[in-house]
Amino acid sequence: MNLWLVVIAAGVLTFLIRLSFISLLANWAMPPLAQRALSFVPPAVMTAIVFPELLVRGGDLAVGMDNHRLTAGVIAILVAWRFKKIMPTIVAGMAALWLLQYYAG
């Protein structure tokens, strides 16, 4: 498929999602079950992105201490859990990764 078509389709879909309840479905009462399902979208999608970033290296599962992204990710999770702030989490995770890459090779 032409990449431009892909970009436009992705953009139109994203816009329609954002417009959904503001305009398109403004008078539609969403069934409670659908509301509940929608509430699980952020946790399910975000870990589906994060876990492979931390646990898969070069296509293989990597759970050892030599996987610096995993260690740095766990540190970031602890910081996020303790302080609930975006910037400290990102700074802590990047700093941990850089230090590990520098000192542990």
Place this chain on the structure above:
Amino acid sequence: MNTARAQFLSGLKDTSPLLIGAAPFGIIYGVLATGAGIPVVMAQAISLIVFAGSAQFIAAQLIGAGASGLVIVLTTFIVNLRHALYSASVAPYVKDLPRTWKWVLSYLLTDEAFAVAIAHYRDNAGEPNRHWYFLGAGVSLWGTWQASTTVGIFLGTEIPHEWSLDFTLALSFIALLVPVLRTRADLVAALVGGIVAVAAFGLPYKLGLILAAFCGIGAGMLAWRLGK
């Protein structure tokens, strides 16, 4: 203080702390997109047309990995589906606005714009012109995103791979996700989504994320049902 102008400026001002976070992401997106082999014009156009940071990161990865167009579009849809929650939350506040306003504000409805706008709507009940505040917040984030994308595109090859800047994607999701995991069902949805994504990593056509999202949502529903 409730003039359109004052509201707009106050929306601009209140988003400024968030720009410190958004600008590096825009730069990193530009770097990743060109690194994935996306032409310069298209990399910028994606920021204009899609205007959704995390989805753009994933899309750039998928394009670089040679995923099919259908998978890229479906994955973008799944990653951006959370915006339907934002849409539903702001809908009552914008229901009387003309259509053009609704379209413009929808286009600008990112994670950050939503967070700032919804807080303002709730804290200033009944105040007129609050849509101008929303517009100010959206415009400020939009401008920052476009400009930082451009910077990233032109820095592109200057930034060494060893800096591991792509790791900020995972970190930003950790930062957004961990504080909002409130119930046991949320936690189940998150864990199942993550584990399935790892198990399905080698799946053809990069379908792992889509499958993981559905499994996570299903597991969350099940945990919620059992926990009632």
